[in-house]
Amino acid sequence: xxxxxxxxxxxxxxxxxxxAETQRYVVLTPEATIGHLHATVDGDTVSVDYxxxxxxxGPTMKETxxxxxxxxxxxWSITGATTFGSKVDERFAxxxxxxxxxxxxxxxxxxxxxxxxxxxxxxxxxxxxxxxRALMADADGRIATLPxxxxxxxxxxxxxxxxxxDKQTVQRVTLSGLDLDPTNLLVEADGDLFxxxxxxxxxxxxxxxxxxxxxxxxxxxxxxxxxxxxMQAEVAHRYEHPVRxxxxxxxxPKTGTRSEPVSVVVYRNRISGIQPLDATGTGPEVVxxxxxxxxxxxxxEMHGHIxxxxxxxxxxxxxxxxRDMGNDNDVLDRLIQSIESGKLAGPRxxxxxxxxxxxxxxxxxxxLVSSQAQALEAVRWYAARGFPQIxxxxxxxxxxxxxAAAEAHRLGLRVSGHIPAxxxxxxxxxxxxxELTHINQVMLGWVLTPEEDTRTLxxxxxxxxxxxxxxxxxxxxxxxxxxxxxxxxxxxxxxxHENLLLNQDGxxxxxxxxxxxxxxxxxxxxxxxxxxxxxxxGDREAYAGAYRKIIEGVREMHERGVFLIPxxxxxxxxxxxxxxxxxQAVGFTPAQALRRATIDMAEYLGEDQQLGSIERGKLADFxxxxxxxxxxxxxxxxxxxVMKDGVVYFPSELYPRFGIQPFxxxxxxxxxxxxxTPIGATPSR
Numbered sequence: 001x002x003x004x005x006x007x008x009x010x011x012x013x014x015x016x017x018x019x020a021e022t023q024r025y026v027v028l029t030p031e032a033t034i035g036h037l038h039a040t041v042d043g044d045t046v047s048v049d050y051x052x053x054x055x056x057x058g059p060t061m062k063e064t065x066x067x068x069x070x071x072x073x074x075x076w077s078i079t080g081a082t083t084f085g086s087k088v089d090e091r092f093a094x095x096x097x098x099x100x101x102x103x104x105x106x107x108x109x110x111x112x113x114x115x116x117x118x119x120x121x122x123x124x125x126x127x128x129x130x131x132x133r134a135l136m137a138d139a140d141g142r143i144a145t146l147p148x149x150x151x152x153x154x155x156x157x158x159x160x161x162x163x164x165x166d167k168q169t170v171q172r173v174t175l176s177g178l179d180l181d182p183t184n185l186l187v188e189a190d191g192d193l194f195x196x197x198x199x200x201x202x203x204x205x206x207x208x209x210x211x212x213x214x215x216x217x218x219x220x221x222x223x224x225x226x227x228x229x230x231m232q233a234e235v236a237h238r239y240e241h242p243v244r245x246x247x248x249x250x251x252x253p254k255t256g257t258r259s260e261p262v263s264v265v266v267y268r269n270r271i272s273g274i275q276p277l278d279a280t281g282t283g284p285e286v287v288x289x290x291x292x293x294x295x296x297x298x299x300x301e302m303h304g305h306i307x308x309x310x311x312x313x314x315x316x317x318x319x320x321x322x323r324d325m326g327n328d329n330d331v332l333d334r335l336i337q338s339i340e341s342g343k344l345a346g347p348r349x350x351x352x353x354x355x356x357x358x359x360x361x362x363x364x365x366x367x368l369v370s371s372q373a374q375a376l377e378a379v380r381w382y383a384a385r386g387f388p389q390i391x392x393x394x395x396x397x398x399x400x401x402x403x404a405a406a407e408a409h410r411l412g413l414r415v416s417g418h419i420p421a422x423x424x425x426x427x428x429x430x431x432x433x434x435e436l437t438h439i440n441q442v443m444l445g446w447v448l449t450p451e452e453d454t455r456t457l458x459x460x461x462x463x464x465x466x467x468x469x470x471x472x473x474x475x476x477x478x479x480x481x482x483x484x485x486x487x488x489x490x491x492x493x494x495x496x497h498e499n500l501l502l503n504q505d506g507x508x509x510x511x512x513x514x515x516x517x518x519x520x521x522x523x524x525x526x527x528x529x530x531x532x533x534x535x536x537x538g539d540r541e542a543y544a545g546a547y548r549k550i551i552e553g554v555r556e557m558h559e560r561g562v563f564l565i566p567x568x569x570x571x572x573x574x575x576x577x578x579x580x581x582x583x584q585a586v587g588f589t590p591a592q593a594l595r596r597a598t599i600d601m602a603e604y605l606g607e608d609q610q611l612g613s614i615e616r617g618k619l620a621d622f623x624x625x626x627x628x629x630x631x632x633x634x635x636x637x638x639x640x641x642v643m644k645d646g647v648v649y650f651p652s653e654l655y656p657r658f659g660i661q662p663f664x665x666x667x668x669x670x671x672x673x674x675x676x677t678p679i680g681a682t683p684s685r
Contacts, residue, residue: 045064047064070137076090081533084457086532097111098113118146132153180519184197241672245266247291269645288648296622305365315649322350327351363395369396375396444462446479491566501550504534504540623641
């Protein structure tokens with residue numbers, strides 16, 4: 001097989017004719033085909049059509065590239081819309097050795113740019129093949145990129161795909177430097193892109209090779225596991241002797257106060273004592289110098305859709321427990337087993353059983369149902385497997401909700417969820433919801449008409465109507481009263497709404513201002529873009545007004561005693577710190593926000609006998625910050641050490657593996673006789 005891309009570019013340069021060829025790819029989840037990518041190569045010009053729709057949303061992009069003889073873009077235009085609807089109009093060109101570009105961040109230029117590799121901010125997966133080809137031709141597999149940074153490539157194994165006349169050998173390559181995580185690709189013998197392996201669910205694959213999809217999806221999971229198993233071996237510290245963390249003030253979430261300086265002693269995975277600072281050790285001990293910092297109980301991120309790539313970053317942020325609110329059940333089971341066995345670093349995971357109705361807009365997660373009988377079957381399936389709650393989703397027929405909730409309650413499960421399309425929060429509270437997920441799901445019921453379909457992006461774009469909403473209106477009062485009277489918990493996910501309603505192209509998001517400079521350039525660049533389409537006159541102001549109305553509404557809930565649950569739906573990590581800061585915006589003090597993220601969540605999940613506070617006999621889940629987080633929650637990002645289940649991690653060792661500049665240094669650690677037992681080994685006695 002010859003290289004379509006390089007042959008066409010050379011043919012154009014030599015003035016020879018070459019018929020246009022279209023490379024066709026499908027975008028797959030385990031359950032369905034959710035999109036396509038078609039790249040038509042005509043001489044030195046490539047036209048790309050990319051469209052993905054899952055859960056009623058997804059990117060739609062058109063690209064046109066003109067390539068040099070070396071296969072590098074010399075002209076590139078990208079237009080369309082991102083997953084949440086913001087407009088894309090990106091341009092790049094090289095002329096007379098000077099490169100110019102315009103993306104969502106702004107404009108830029110670079111001199112002496114002949115042969116430079118530009119990274120498209122909104123480039124489709126097909127562009128990954130362009131990068132890979134350039135790096136494979138480079139002697140050391142490293143290229144400085146525009147607008148900045150460096151891209152690296154590592155070659156992996158080869159494997160056979162297809163059968164019969166379509167059988168071929170492809171090679172795995174790994175690209176690093178684009179963002180927080182590397183990207184695994186498969187390329188054909190001629191250099192053309194064959195597949196993009198995303199880590200477990202979505203797969204971009206050459207059309208006609210769908211029979212290989214499940215095998216390649218498992219390969220993606222295995223590659224991620226290999227990376228994180230190696231990382232665990234390098235950064236996880238399990239000590240043979242007791243660990244004494246000296247000179248720390250312990251934050252007590254029940255009182256909201258910090259103790260006088262003490263020592264906290266841990267043996268294996270339990271807190272064995274909180275001792276006076278001058279207490280004498282018992283013999284060989286590992287001593288961690290706390291230097292007067294604060295020891296905080298491990299926090300709970302209560303809205304995750306967790307995958308391999310965010311387990312470590314949650315630990316680095318002091319999050320030792322995550323509630324997963326919807327996932328591929330088999331993939332999540334495998335991840336949990338790997339964490340619990342010690343193969344991978346990661347938080348404790350509580351699972352919510354995701355139940356979604358089949359429709360043209362359904363999410364491809366969890367358990368898909370087409371009838372009330374199937375919904376009840378799903379509830380029983382989750383109950384039998386120990387799930388503590390279910391989560392009903394957008395395409396569920398609301399008429400099935402009461403029966404599903406009753407069956408869940410009969411079996412001892414909590415009921416949470418989105419508000420299904422064509423109903424409202426009032427009806428779902430009456431149906432038996434114990435918890436409402438996302439504040440937009442509650443407030444949309446005050447501005448939508450009954451026939452409007454929230455299975456689409458309307459559930460986000462209609463939020464701008466909140467700007468004109470009167471929170472004193474009878475419609476609002478009815479819902480607020482029902483939430484209070486029925487003691488329904490609300491998980492508002494404020495941080496994701498801040499991004500959705502306030503982020504602007506070219507601006508540092510207010511929620512990331514404290515830490516964006518520490519991120520790799522690709523992550524910084526992607527953060528400085530709008531989520532929503534605000535191109536129509538007045539939309540920007542309406543969205544900003546809607547956010548103010550959300551804060552006002554959630555503040556009222558807090559004042560009326562509604563139990564608010566902290567979760568991000570953003571992957572957790574540093575974003576969870578922002579969620580807690582936004583809890584301050586609705587009336588919590590820093591100490592109260594920390595209480596809600598620790599002991600309150602442990603009690604909510606029935607885990608407070610083991611977790612949620614730093615007490616003798618409890619599991620050793622906590623983290624050390626140098627200052628006082630009860631004065632400023634900004635202190636949380638400066639975590640110097642995290643202990644989860646007795647295993648010690650230092651964020652200064654974790655963050656660089658994702659291209660993030662650490663926020664703090666590790667504390668001094670004295671290890672007797674330099675003994676340290678690798679993860680999975682049995683400590684000597």
